[in-house]
Every structure is written in C-alpha cells, then in structure tokens.
Amino acid sequence: MIELKNINKSFGELDVLNDISIQFEAGKTNLIIGQSGSGKTVLLKSIIGLHEVDNGHIYYDDRDFTRMNFSEKKLIRKEMGMVFQGGALFDSLSVEENVRFPLDMFSEMSEDEKRERVLFCLDRVDIKKAHKLFPAEISGGMQKRVAIARAIALNPSYLFCDEPNSGLDPVTAIVIDKLIQEITKEYNMTTIINTHDMNSVMEIGEKILFINKGLKAWEGTSDMIFDTENKALNNFVFASNLFKKIKKEI
Amino acid sequence: MSFIENIGRYILFLNRVFSKPERGKVFFAQIIKEIYKLGVNSVGIVVIISVFMGAVISLQTAYNLVNPLLPDYLVGYTTRESMILEFSSTIVGLILAGKVGSNIASEIGSMRVTEQIDALEIMGVNSASYLIFPKIIAAVFINPFLYVLSVFVGIMGGLLASYMADTVSITDFLYGVQFGLIPYYITYSLIKTLVFAFIITSVPSYYGYFVSGGALEVGKASTKAVVNSSILILLANLILTQILLK
Numbered sequence A: 001m002i003e004l005k006n007i008n009k010s011f012g013e014l015d016v017l018n019d020i021s022i023q024f025e026a027g028k029t030n031l032i033i034g035q036s037g038s039g040k041t042v043l044l045k046s047i048i049g050l051h052e053v054d055n056g057h058i059y060y061d062d063r064d065f066t067r068m069n070f071s072e073k074k075l076i077r078k079e080m081g082m083v084f085q086g087g088a089l090f091d092s093l094s095v096e097e098n099v100r101f102p103l104d105m106f107s108e109m110s111e112d113e114k115r116e117r118v119l120f121c122l123d124r125v126d127i128k129k130a131h132k133l134f135p136a137e138i139s140g141g142m143q144k145r146v147a148i149a150r151a152i153a154l155n156p157s158y159l160f161c162d163e164p165n166s167g168l169d170p171v172t173a174i175v176i177d178k179l180i181q182e183i184t185k186e187y188n189m190t191t192i193i194n195t196h197d198m199n200s201v202m203e204i205g206e207k208i209l210f211i212n213k214g215l216k217a218w219e220g221t222s223d224m225i226f227d228t229e230n231k232a233l234n235n236f237v238f239a240s241n242l243f244k245k246i247k248k249e250i
Numbered sequence B: 001m002s003f004i005e006n007i008g009r010y011i012l013f014l015n016r017v018f019s020k021p022e023r024g025k026v027f028f029a030q031i032i033k034e035i036y037k038l039g040v041n042s043v044g045i046v047v048i049i050s051v052f053m054g055a056v057i058s059l060q061t062a063y064n065l066v067n068p069l070l071p072d073y074l075v076g077y078t079t080r081e082s083m084i085l086e087f088s089s090t091i092v093g094l095i096l097a098g099k100v101g102s103n104i105a106s107e108i109g110s111m112r113v114t115e116q117i118d119a120l121e122i123m124g125v126n127s128a129s130y131l132i133f134p135k136i137i138a139a140v141f142i143n144p145f146l147y148v149l150s151v152f153v154g155i156m157g158g159l160l161a162s163y164m165a166d167t168v169s170i171t172d173f174l175y176g177v178q179f180g181l182i183p184y185y186i187t188y189s190l191i192k193t194l195v196f197a198f199i200i201t202s203v204p205s206y207y208g209y210f211v212s213g214g215a216l217e218v219g220k221a222s223t224k225a226v227v228n229s230s231i232l233i234l235l236a237n238l239i240l241t242q243i244l245l246k
C-alpha cells in the first residue's frame, strides 16, 4: 500500500500539485488520470522520489519515504519497479542485458540463477525471442514489454507505469494493460499507472484518482465513473464521440 | 546559468561522480568498455594527424634552415621537440576534446532526455558515478599511451617527409631525434596529458548530464561541451607550463 498525505509540489512560481491525499492499495491497478499537463507525471515522479515534494508525506506500507535519508531511500528503491513513458531502455544494452541489469547491480544470484530469472521475466511478457536484439531494433510495443520485464526483474513490491500504452494500437494497448494487471495480482504488488486513455480506465481501473489542474478532483472505481456528477471528470470521460454515444445508450 | 553557478554545480557533480561504485565487477567491466570506446577508437585519428603534423614540421624546419652554419640534424631535433612538448599533448588533447567530448556529451545527454538516467536513479544506482567515473578512469589511463603513440608516429612522419622530399638525410634526422633529449619534457607533457584527459571526459559529461529538453538541447550541450573543454585545455596548458617549466 502507498499512501499520500497532503502532497504539494511547485516549480518556482508554478504550483503543479495541490494538497493531494489518497491511498493506493496492494494487488490492485491504481490509475492516475487527467488531462495532459494536469500533473500526472510530476505526481508519479514525486511518489518515487525523482522530484522532491514541497510538503506532505508519502508512506510505503507505513514507512515514511519523505523522511528517509539517502541510503534508506536507496534501500526502498530496490523494492520499486518503474516503466517510463518512453520505455527508457538502455540503448547500449541488448534486451537481455537490459533485464539483467538490475540483477547484476543488486542481486546476489549466481550466473545460472540470473540467466534463469532473465528468461523467466522475458517469457512472462512474451518476448523471449527478441532477447538478443537491441532497443532500437524492436517495436514500441516490444520496448514496453521489455521495460516491464526489467521493472519486475527484482520482484518489486511497488510498480509504477507512466502511460504504459501511449503510442500503441488499441489491441496492443489492452494486451499491455492486462499484462500489468495480471502481474500485479500474481505478486500482490501496489501498482500505480498514469494514463489518459479511457480504454485503460475501463479495462483496469480498479482504483482511480482523477487530477485536474493539480488538484484531486475525484476518486473512485471504473464502475462509478459514468455516474459521476463531477463536471471536469465528465468532460474528460466523455470527450470522445465513442463514449458520448455509449452514454446515450446507457 | 551564470559562470559561478556552473562551477559550483560542476564541483557538486564531481563529488557525486567520485563516490564508491556499486559493484566492483560491473565497474571494472565498464572501464574496459570505455578504454575501448575512448582509447582504441581514437588511435586512428591520433595516428593520422600526428603523421601529417610531424611531416609538416620537418619540412617547415628544413626549408627555413637556409643558414649553412645550422646543422641538418636540427630538423629531426625540432620535430621531436615539437611533438614531445606541445603537439602530442595539447593539439591531440584539443582534437580529442572534439571527437571524444562531443561523443560523451551526446551519449549522456540523450540518456538524460530519454529518461535512462532517471531509470538508473530509480533503481537506486548513482547514475553520475556509474556512467562517468569509468570514463574518467579509462581516459586518464589510456591517454598517456596515445601521447606516446603520437610522438612516435609524428617523428616517423617527419622522417618519411624528409626522405621523400630529400631535405635531410635519414642519418642526420635520426641523429637529431636523439640529440639533447631532456627526459623531464616527457614527464611535463605526460602530466599535461593526464589533466587534459580529465577535462575531456568530465566537462562533456557534465554538460550532457544536465541537459533538459530534447534532441535539440542535446546538440547544443554537445557544442558547448566541446568549446568549453577546448578553452579549459588551453588554459590548463598555460598554467601547467608556467608551473612545470619555470
């Protein structure tokens, strides 16, 4: 479980996040949704500590991340996996070496165990065949899979994904979403996903935080999202003709 | 960002670079990789420019020796002195600042803008140390060899040019090469080479590491890195010469 309490974050004059509080539960796919520029990435990066928050607290299963010193943060980072918006694969390393990297850096495994773990992770995301290729030689969807494999290599308790299916076709996007959800359940991870894709919201929105202009505007599940009175959320959800049509039919 | 701010940030950056590596084995493997990338890949360009420079120096000296009282062996002597004192350290340093510097700045810069550096940090890896420490060690280790190579092929270039243009005899040239050698000059130049190696790797790394934006900014950072490391090399050359040759 990850809990945020009164998170504020600004860059100079610009207030990006305003007093955000919420609990993200383990074994669930928790989504952060909102328009472009609403502060999703800043929130996610604040949670994992790539941005320092101005005030507020972030608890990782009751451990106050904001109060930790550098080496304590470093320890807890070994329990985190992150899938970046662009994949952020190391382009000088092959697919296999990318997944192996965290193992080389932090695990005490033997060579054989490492090899086995890498194959297991690549197999889990269904990309074992491409293991010798380099990031530049595989498609966007495959890069996302490799990024997921790398993120889960060390068996993290917390998984973060910044728009894991942006730039993918609808079919692949859902496959990736489902994959993340399955892995979340398998290992009972606390997974937080940034997205502005309504398909993802409907498919895997077990818990949803809607932020609007840096404020927490709504919190709920995908079942509740159609009945909301919240105007900003309504505008967000029913922006596309498809969802407008669905609403009429309901 | 002002000059003073840049200096401050550079020093803080170096402080992060020189922290204990995560894994000895990984660190060692990185150093070997970098020696190959920064050193072995620069052999070609160092050989080419050194041969030509040595050749040109020998011809210039020969055609300026119009006074019959000046001995022929001065051609070999001058070529050797120029290579040892200035060319093989400073000029090679400047050329490598262009080649290696732009390479490092764009490599680190593109890792920054594609979030690869963030990915390292979130794993708990000290990205500055992991990426840059091995580069500095590799360059400081390999550049003295490049220096020696440059001196050697430069003199060979001079010899070849003298022979082909028939300016002085090979015997005279080789006599000059061995004449009045002051070993301290080699020490002086090796010290310069070490300092330059540090500048060539750390300054471009710094510019690459703090890029923000996209491909355009990476290009700009790479240009800045080359210009500023070249200026720093010239400045260090002046200061070291005053200190070491006084």
Ligand SMILES: Nc1ncnc2c1ncn2[C@@H]1O[C@H](COP(=O)(O)OP(=O)(O)OP(=O)(O)O)[C@@H](O)[C@H]1O
Pocket (backbone or CB within 6 Å): A011, A014, A016, A034, A035, A036, A037, A038, A039, A040, A041, A042, A043, A196
């Ligand atoms: N490092 C930074 N320095 C200054 N301002 C920033 C920084 N990062 C983000 N911002 C600002 O914070 C606001 C929120 O940006 P953020 O990247 O979180 O949006 P987002 O919701 O992730 O959008 P998108 O869906 O397009 O990815 C924007 O106004 C942006 O300009």
Ligand SMILES: [Mg+2]
Pocket (backbone or CB within 6 Å): A040, A041, A042, A085, A162
């Ligand atoms: Mg974003």
